[in-house]
Amino acid sequence: MSDEFIIPKRILIGKNSLEDSRKYLKSFGKKVLIVTDKIMVELGNVQVVLDTLDKENIDYFIYDDINGEPTDVMIEKGVDLYKKETCNFLLAVGGGSAIDSAKAIGMMVNNEGNISDYMGKQVENKLPDIVAIPTTAGTGSEATKFTIISDTKTDVKMLIKGSSLMPTLAIIDPRFTMTAPPKITAATGLDALTHAIEAYTSKKSQPLSDIFALSAIKRIFRYLPISFNDGKNEKARTEMAIAALEAGIAFNNSSVTIVHGMSRPIGALFHIPHGISNAMLLKECFNFVLDGAYKRFADLARNIKISDENEEDEIASRKFVEEVDKLCKTVLIPTLKEYGIDKEKFFNNLDKMAKDALESGSPSNTIKTVTHDDIVEVYKSLWR
Numbered sequence: 001m002s003d004e005f006i007i008p009k010r011i012l013i014g015k016n017s018l019e020d021s022r023k024y025l026k027s028f029g030k031k032v033l034i035v036t037d038k039i040m041v042e043l044g045n046v047q048v049v050l051d052t053l054d055k056e057n058i059d060y061f062i063y064d065d066i067n068g069e070p071t072d073v074m075i076e077k078g079v080d081l082y083k084k085e086t087c088n089f090l091l092a093v094g095g096g097s098a099i100d101s102a103k104a105i106g107m108m109v110n111n112e113g114n115i116s117d118y119m120g121k122q123v124e125n126k127l128p129d130i131v132a133i134p135t136t137a138g139t140g141s142e143a144t145k146f147t148i149i150s151d152t153k154t155d156v157k158m159l160i161k162g163s164s165l166m167p168t169l170a171i172i173d174p175r176f177t178m179t180a181p182p183k184i185t186a187a188t189g190l191d192a193l194t195h196a197i198e199a200y201t202s203k204k205s206q207p208l209s210d211i212f213a214l215s216a217i218k219r220i221f222r223y224l225p226i227s228f229n230d231g232k233n234e235k236a237r238t239e240m241a242i243a244a245l246e247a248g249i250a251f252n253n254s255s256v257t258i259v260h261g262m263s264r265p266i267g268a269l270f271h272i273p274h275g276i277s278n279a280m281l282l283k284e285c286f287n288f289v290l291d292g293a294y295k296r297f298a299d300l301a302r303n304i305k306i307s308d309e310n311e312e313d314e315i316a317s318r319k320f321v322e323e324v325d326k327l328c329k330t331v332l333i334p335t336l337k338e339y340g341i342d343k344e345k346f347f348n349n350l351d352k353m354a355k356d357a358l359e360s361g362s363p364s365n366t367i368k369t370v371t372h373d374d375i376v377e378v379y380k381s382l383w384r
Contacts, residue, residue, distance in 0.1 A: 003206040005253050006163055008132075008143055013172040013242065018048065018133070021171050022056050028129040028168070029088020031059040033081060035102040036093040037066045043179045045135055046093055061085040066094065069157075069267065069274065070101040071150045072115050078105035082128075089129040089168075093176070095188060096139025096148075096274070099132045103147040103165045106130055116151050116158060120361065123162030132167040135176040137227070137240035138188020138275055140195055140248020142170035150268055157264035159360055172245055174238040182228050185240075186331035187275030189224040192216060192244040193324070194278045198257040199250035201289070201296045202365045206254055213250035214303050219243035221304045221327065228331045258370055259285045261362030262378065265353035270341050279333040283325045284381045290317050292368025297321070336382050343383060350376050 012020055025032075032053065040046050041064050053060055063081050066074055082090070082105055092102035106127035108115055132142035141147070145165045149158050180188070196216040199209050220243050226236035259281050266277040290297060297317030301307035306323055307316035336346065354375040357363055363370040 003208070003253075005206070005208050006145060006166060007249055008167050008170045010168070011143075011170045011172065011245070013245075015174065017171050017173045018052055021131070021169065022052060024169055025053065025058060025131065026056040028131070031061070031085065031087045032089050032091045033078070033085065033087040033105070034060050034062045034091050034093060035066060035078060035098050035105065036062065036064050037098060038064050039067075040064070040094050040098070040135060045176055045179065048175075049091065049093055049133065061087065066098050066101045068097065069150060070097050070104065071152050073152055074101060075104045075108060075115055075149060079108045082109055087128075089131065091131040091133070093133045093135060095134065095136035095184070096141040096191075099134065099139065099141035099167070100147040100149065102130050102132070103127070103141070103167070104149050104160070107147070107160070107165060115149060115160070116153075118160050119151075119158040121160070123160060123164055125164060127164050129168040131169045131171065133171045133173065133176060134241070134244065136180050136184055136188040137177050137237070137244040138191040140192060140244050140251065142167055142172070143245055143248035144252040146252070148264070148274075155268050156356055157268045159264070159362075170245070172241050174234060174241050177237045177241050178232060178234070180231065182231065182331075185228050185231065186224075186333065187273050187279070188244070189220060189227065189240060189275075190279040190282070190328065190331065190333065191275035192240075192247040193220045193224070193327070194259050194282065195247035195251040195256060196220070196243075197286075197300065197324070198259055199247070199254045200300065201293050201367060202254045202257050203367055204254045204365055209250045209254040212246040213254075214300075216243040216246035216250060217300060218303055219246070221323070224327065225330050255365040256362050257366040258289060258363045261357040261360045262353070262375060264360055265356040268356070269349055269353065270346070272339060272341070276333065276339070279328050280336060280382060281378075282328060283321060284378050286321045286324065288374065288378050289366055289368045290314075290321065292366070293317075296367070346379075346383075350379055353379060
C-alpha cells in the first residue's frame with residue numbers, strides 16, 4: 001500500500017505573505033467569517049488582516065469568542081453566525097484554537113447533526129475555503145486534516161479528521177507570532193516538538209514525514225529558547241513558525257502517538273492548555289516507549305548533535321529524552337503539582353483518562369504496544 005502525503009493547497013511564508021495573499025483571498029468570496037479571540041483583536045493582529053481585506057473590498061464579520069480551547073458550544077455559535085451573515089469562506093487569526101474552530105465551523109456548515117456525531121469518523125464533505133493565519137508557532141493546525149473540539153457534555157476532547165479539513169491557504173507571517181508572550185511561546189513550541197517527535201517515532205512514519213519531522217526538531221531545539229527569552233527576535237520567530245508548520249505537515253501524514261493520547265484527557269478534565277499538558281508528559285511517556293524504538297530516538301539524538309554513530313542506540317536515545325526534559329525546564333514547564341492540580345481528583349480519574357486516551361486512537365500508533373494499565377502507570381509516574 002502506497003503512502004499518501006497531504007499538505008495545504010497553498011502556503012505563503014515570510015514577511016510579505018499577508019500582502020501576497022490578496023490575489024487568493026478575493027477568489028474565495030465576497031464575505032468572510034473571521035474566527036479569532038478578543039486578545040487578537042486587542043493586540044491589533046485582526047486589524048492588520050482587516051486592512052488587507054478592505055483593499056480587496058471583501059466584507060467580513062468578526063467572531064472573537066474563541067477564548068480558550070474550543071468547545072462544541074463555541075462551534076455551534078460560529079455556525080449560526082456564518083449562516084446568518086451569509087459568509088462565503090472562513091479566516092482564522094490565532095493559535096490552534098482559532099484554526100481548529102474555523103475547521104469545525106466549516107465542517108458543520110456543510111454537515112448534518114451535532115459535531116459529536118463526527119468524533120473518530122472521516123469527514124468527507126467539501127468545506128468552505130479556510131484561510132489559516134497562525135499567531136503562535138506550535139499547533140501546526142494550519143497544515144493538518146484534524147480538529148480537536150471539547151464536548152462540554154462528556155468532558156472529552158474530540159479528535160475529528162478528514163482531508164477536507166485541510167486549510168485552503170496557510171499564511172505563515174512571522175509578524176503575527178511576535179506578540180506571543182513567553183508562556184504561550186513555550187507551550188506552543190513544545191507542542192510542535194511533540195508533533196515532530198511523535199511523527200518520527202510513530203508506526204505510521206514515512207520517508208517524507210521523516211524529513212519534515214527531523215527539520216522541525218532541529219529548528220525547535222535551536223530557536224525555542226531564543227524565542228522564549230527574546231520574543232522580538234525576528235529570526236528566531238520565523239524559524240519557529242517554519243518549524244511548527246513542518247511539524248504539522250509531519251504528524252498530519254504519520255500521526256501522533258501516546259503523548260497526545262494521554263494529554264487530551266488531562267486537558268479536558270483539568271483545563272490545562274494542550275501544549276503544557278503535552279510537555280508535562282514528554283519525559284515519562286518517552287521513557288516508557290524507548291525500548292520499542294531505540295533506533296528512532298537515537299536518530300533524533302544524532303540529528304541535534306548530542307550523539308554520534310559510535311554511541312549505542314539505547315544510550316543515545318536516553319540522552320535525547322534527557323535533552324527534551326532539559327528544554328522543558330529551560331522554558332519553565334511546571335509539573336502537575338506546580339500547576340495546582342488536585343492529586344486526589346487526578347487519581348480518582350485515572351481509569352477514565354486511560355480509557356479516553358486509548359479511545360482517541362493515538363496510543364495505538366506508538367511503536368510499542370500500549371495497554372490501559374500502561375497508561376495508568378505513566379499517569380501515576382507524573383507524581384513521583
